[in-house]
Amino acid sequence: MNFKNIKSFCILSLLPFFLAVSYAETLSKHVIYSPLLKKEFKNQLNQDLDFLYSAQFGAYLSSPKSNPMFSKFFEQDSPMVTGADISEWIKKRAHFVIAQGDEKFLMSAKENVKYPNSKAKAYSQEWNNGFSAEVKIPEKKDFVPSKKSNVAMTNIGAFLYMDGKINKNLNAIMLPKSNTASEFVSYPITSPRAGIFMMGEGLFNPELSPNDQKVFSSNVANSIFRLSILIHESHHSDGNGRSLCFPHIVCPKGHSMEGRLACDYPVNGPYFYSFVFSTAMKNVYGKDLSYVERSILLLIDMDAASRLVPNDGNPSIPSFWDDEPEMLKEGVIN
């Protein structure tokens, strides 16, 4: 056997191994889970992420019914978006999934911190549909969902960054170093892309799930429901200055949720992101949904669609917000 043959032998032998390792790396090892999270929650979310990673949208994208925003929102290298592209999109925005109780490990790491775009007033504060002079920005206590609630998931990383910016503090939180290590480290929240999501019971609440009998399974409808919420929350990790964290705006008069911070102006807001994602997933994987599953997913999409309200009163607020994340300058932490 000459050298060339040995080389080919080695490459071929190791190829499946490398493929398998890179696959595992992509799907399971990125998100770090709090040890306080229930094991079945972690398993199910991993299963959903695996499902997403393998999703293919070729037929949907070539269909005239496809939403052009789908490629615009999730495109990585090519407009032919795949589940791997959407996984990559999430990877940039979601790093930790924590549980109720982890908020005890929040701390203020530094005071008098100078944040970028500190004078920019959020779009959501600028335009409040005439309900109040100033829209109340959530405080730290608002980020932690009540224990027995229907709350599915909250992107507390984004809002802790916002909170730090308002109070000129650097917030930090103690989280596991990895899923395998027992060591915990302090993560300073230097960007809305901190990607710290607090999972509530609502994500796995049978009453909220399209299929209430198969919450912990490979049920497609339930996976679409959970992944849509993950997409929505991930998008709160975007933005800078006036668009920081893509906050919701007050719903206008006459809206079903008038006066509440539950609507979006920008077409690229979190509600439309989850809407576009969910309709694409349903198109590809929704052929065998039951009447009940289909009805609930339709309602969720219609609810999201109804929250995108026209910006007919303030032309200074654009239809598309800048989603580039802002970041504290290096050296601020030390």
Place this chain on the structure above:
Amino acid sequence: MKKRYILGMAIGITVVAATLFLLPNYSNKDIGDNRGQRIGPSFQANIKNPHAEVATTSISTKWKDYFSNEKNKNGENKVEISDEEFNISLKQILNEIPLSQEIRQLTDEELHHTPAQLIKFARSLGEVQEVLYQNPTNLKIESSSKFYEKCINDVEAVISVRSLCFAHLKNLKTFLNDSIDLNLYPKEVIRIAEMVSDEN
């Protein structure tokens, strides 16, 4: 030479299979919380429990039996829902239609994603479809059409729920090879329903 390549691949696959089998499932592995004592301020939320406010479905026992039977879920009906029973259930479901005024009272965190009250109503609408299409008698078709009409035109109901009723009515019309007159229904209800085609 060809044999060596095949042997190489076989060894590689065996190594990968053995490695994957022996590797612990890291993501599911429970680890101890060694963060020790509290190091920062505790931020406790003082938010009421929204779960307590979700009313239980008050539709008929027979209806509940129908959907608690696993065989029915698989399309093998054993429990027959009469036209009268169907009609009564529709009235009861309509009484629980989520109203905008109620939804506005929910906390911010409950409103952030689709509230439980809306999902509960959508579940009931799905159940209506299941019973209706299982045995679409003329009376069932007539009563469900009226039910959808009332839901669509209820100006106090949440807009997304009204749009869902419109989508279900449109489905029924398609099933009957009939068309829907768009001029009869509120534009905003149609706009939202059309954004989310049921064919998607």
